[in-house]
Amino acid sequence: MAFLLLFLLSFVFNSANAQPRSPIIEPGSSLSPNNNSYWLSESGQFAFGFYPYGNGYSVGIWFENIPQNTVVWTFNRDDPPFTGDATLLLSTQGRLVVRPTQGQEVLIADVGNAASSASMLDSGNFVLFGSSSEIIWQSFDFPTDTILPSQRLVNNNLVSNVSETNHSSGKFLITMQLDGNLVQYPVGAVEMVFGYWNSKTYGAGNGVSLNLDSDGHLYLQNATGFNITSLNNKVAASGKPIYRATIDADGIFRLYSHSSNRSDNWFIEWSSSDNKCDPIGLCGQNSYCVSMEGEPVCQCPPRFVYIDEEHKDLGCRKNYSLVACTGRNYQTFNFSKLVDFSWKDSDSYLDVSARTENDCRSECLRDCNCDAALYNNQSCKKLKLPLRFGRRDTSSQTITLLKTGGELAGPGTGKRKLRIDILITSLALAFSTLAFLVLAAIGILKYRSRVREYRSHVQEYERILHSVNNRIAEDVALKSFTFEELKDATNNFVDEIGKGAYGTVFRGLISDGNSDGERMVAIKRLEKVVAEGERDFRNEMRAIGKTHHKNLVRLLGYCYDGTNRLLVYEYMKNGSLADFLFKSKLKINWEGRVEIILNIARGLCYLHEECETQIIHCDIKPENILMDEKGYAKIADFGLAKLLMPNQSKTYTGIRGTRGYVAPEWHRNLAITVKADVYSFGIMLFEIVCCRRSVEADVPENEQVLAHWVYDCFKANEVEKLVRNEEVSKSKLERMVKVGLWCTQDEASSRPSMKKVTLMLEGTVNIPDPPLLSSFVSSP
Incomplete structure (x- = not known):
């Protein structure tokens, strides 16, 4: 009896706290990020709606019943996040849109026919149904970085995120090509030479798809339904695991499982590579990837330094200055040398034959356009900086020659050549200056006439603008708030968004005088102001309140309540x-x-x-x-x-x-x-x-x-x-x-x-x- 009572209490408690589930979403249904609402699949496995992202909210799909709430799909991932006052709506006209309080609505599903209903399916697929209950749009057709069981990738890409917390499009993609090969590339360089992993199914023909089964089997299937290759062995079922296949921010494609029998973390079942330096383009310009204790590290060549020490993947820059190259002073340059590194040699602007490394060095030395040269097997490729897609490659047998600054060769010879060049440059400059003075003398009268005309227009414009601004300022009055009002607006000053010389800034909500809604504002609590009386403070506030310009943050109100002095400004979201x-x-x-x-x-x-x-x-x-x-x-x-x-x-x-x-x-x-x-x-x-x-x-x-x-x-x-x-x-x-x-x-x-x-x-x-x-x- 006690057991039955405990069971009933548990059922009542869980029912009271569960998010209402609506497998079928009718037109007129809406979601708002402020009340944390979303549409669940029937089993509660997946959720569709707003999720917190950056300084606002994005629309996406995530695993709802596991602690990480892992996001598997994001709408318009490269657009700024929506504000907290936006609404996600399946309109009565059958359109799935995001409707901000200001600005135009954003269409999520671009379909010709109006949707009669929608649903978040247990497969992780969000769908829109037509009048005959047929699917007219589905999120599975527009993947971001992940595929789920029962989802097929055909003639499409998965693109990595920038990072675990930044869901914008990252550096890498995996694509199901028309030739039947599944290949990974750096974004922006989808060329065969830059594919750093592939399924080796070239020639399998059009219509090949990447598939993931509910049992964790990742495989390719041709247009007739025949499985042409398996990427992994089938996973032994244990604890009813769930699966996803994701191209991660580091450029490696991985199959993950999550089971109630294991910890709360995702477990890697399979990955496209065990070497984290394999993805081409992991490191930025003029840098290369080296594996240290299994982790990728971006390094700079000799005489180069990181662009940003805290973000070494951004690449490297020169830490030296070259003398101006004239074609005659090539003796002034030296070279740094790297062995067994590969770069994007298709960036070369000229390929020449060179019997030896020294021949290649000489070819680059005499060419003012040449910043670097790649020598391999009597081939010399001339390149300009920056170098791209660098990584250690012992199989390449390529020698990298980087042109750097050096001393002049020979006692006095280089200096004499340099002085002749300076003389020629000086004469050319003098001639150019003379020509410029002649032209200036011809045009100066016209110029002065136009300036006078311009100034008269400016003065008239300023007079009118000053008059308009004065009228506007007279009509606008600052609102006086009590301390308790602003304390409530900021939820007791908990949401701090900045701190400056004069005090701390908090995000708050105040009632909008033009409607029944609320307006987000920035509330500055002054801490270091000179003590003055209430009358002086209000006079200063009125003076500031009269300043109205599109390039000034607008003051909306203030509070003078005992020792508490606060200012209310318009909120600047960026x-x-x-x-x-x-x-x-x-x-x-x-x-x-x-x-x-x-x-x-x-x-x-x-x-x-x-x-x-x-x-x-x-x-x-x-x-x-x-x-x-x-x-x-x-x-x-x-x-x-x-x-x-x-x-x-x-x-x-x-x-x-x-x-x-x-x-x-x-x-x-x-x-x-x-x-x-x-x-x-x-x-x-x-x-x-x-x-x-x-x-x-x-x-x-x-x-x-x-x-x-x-x-x-x-x-x-x-x-x-x-x-x-x-x-x-x-x-x-x-x-x-x-x-x-x-x-x-x-x-x-x-x-x-x-x-x-x-x-x-x-x-x-x-x-x-x-x-x-x-x-x-x-x-x-």
Whole structure:
């Protein structure tokens, strides 16, 4: 009797806590990530819906009844995650969509006919049914990195994830080819020579499929249903295991099992390779893979260093500078040598015959385009950097010759040749300068006329814009919150999203005044503000609240409640510029970085010259530049240092700002003006251009202080060194560098205003060459 009672209690408890299961999903059904809802298969094995990913949620399929909740399929894996206010919906029109609160809905299943219902099947396949109960769409037809039992891979690919936690498309794929061969390749190099594993079924014909049985048997089957090869032996059933076959982030295809008789971890039943260095492309450019204690390690050739010490798989860069090659000074170069390494030799731009290694070396030495050469069996392949797909290969018998810098050969001979080259270059430069002056003299009158016309348009535009902004500011009022309201909005300040010089920032939800819904906001709890009365604090808040510009983070409200002072800002979902520049593996392209620099310049110009009360920021740095959902850069924390009111002294007490960004006048106890922000902007401009911090210790000594290195490169006419391995117009790069050098002049009076900086960046006005560091000249 006791046993029966215990059984009934257990049944009631489990029933009360189980997620409602709906094998058939009717039109009108919806899911939301906020209430953690999803659609389960009938047995509860698989779930379809939103799962937490990054800073939001993705739509996918995962194993629900095992602790890891392993994801096996993701919709639009390379798109940004959805926000918590999105809705997954099978609409009454029979369309499966994700509907955000703002913006256009995203279609998941692109089918011609409307779906009459949907279902999450026990096989792990999410399907849409037509009016006759036929399947009109299924997730099995659009695999990501995994196949499941009863799923077939035909004329399709599986692509690895970037990592276990990053589900974006990674470096490797496995494809079922039309010729019947199952092959693994690096993404972007699907060529026979780069296949690093295959099923050896070439010629089996079209229609061959990769299959996984429920008993863990992984095999290939032809179009007639005949099993042409088995990739593994059948697995002995124990504890009703479940199986999946996944191409992992390291490029190896593995069969996994999970059994209640074993631990909670997945167990590897079979893998395409036991050597983790086998996947071609595991290591980035100019690097190669070496196996150490069974684990892959990416290493650099001699005189190369890692691009990023913390992410060695990103590759290597040269740790030396070559003298300019002229075709006559080839004696100045040496070579580093590697034996038994293979690279992507199809990148060679010229193949020549060479009887010996020395012949190959000489061929590359005399060719200014040649950065490296591969010698093997009287064949010499000339290549340019970067080298790709490097790995140790003792069977290749290839000798790699890397061209590096060296000493001049012979006493005085090389120097004499070098001087002749310098003379020729100087004469050519003088002739070019003369021609330029003639053309400039012809066009200068037209140019001045256009500038005058442009300035009159600008002045009229600014007058209208200023009037409009004033009217808008008068109509917009900040909301005053109580401390308890903001405590509830942040769930007692538990969701911390950042910490800065003035306090800690928390994510929160406040009621949306225009609807019955809620709005996500960023709430800054001030910790280091100068004590002032409530009236002064509210005056400052009103002044900040009147600043409205598309490149400023908007202040929505504030709290002054006893000792508690908080600010409520619009929420910026994409984090700070520092995250994009210094932490993300994905580098912002040149055009994107230029646009970000312009966004920041326009925002600072508004603070300094166009808003009602002039504001000096005092802490311009990438951490205080936030990115919105459209990729626009917005300035945060403005007005918190101290408002520069018309009747105030221009001298601030104590150094404000962040080391590496503060202007020299802070250290000299001089008057602080808007030019202090101009200096910080210049330092940050260099960081955005070069995608690195202003001060770094793990780089060559002459590059450690970024501003000094930029100056040296500009002085030597070698600005291209600042953007290694990136195709950027030298003239555009020089324009950016010159603006930054003007902004970082030692004397504040020599720095341009932010309005002038913006015009220079836009190309509206000419930019004179900045002076030498020891010079003192008037502002441009």
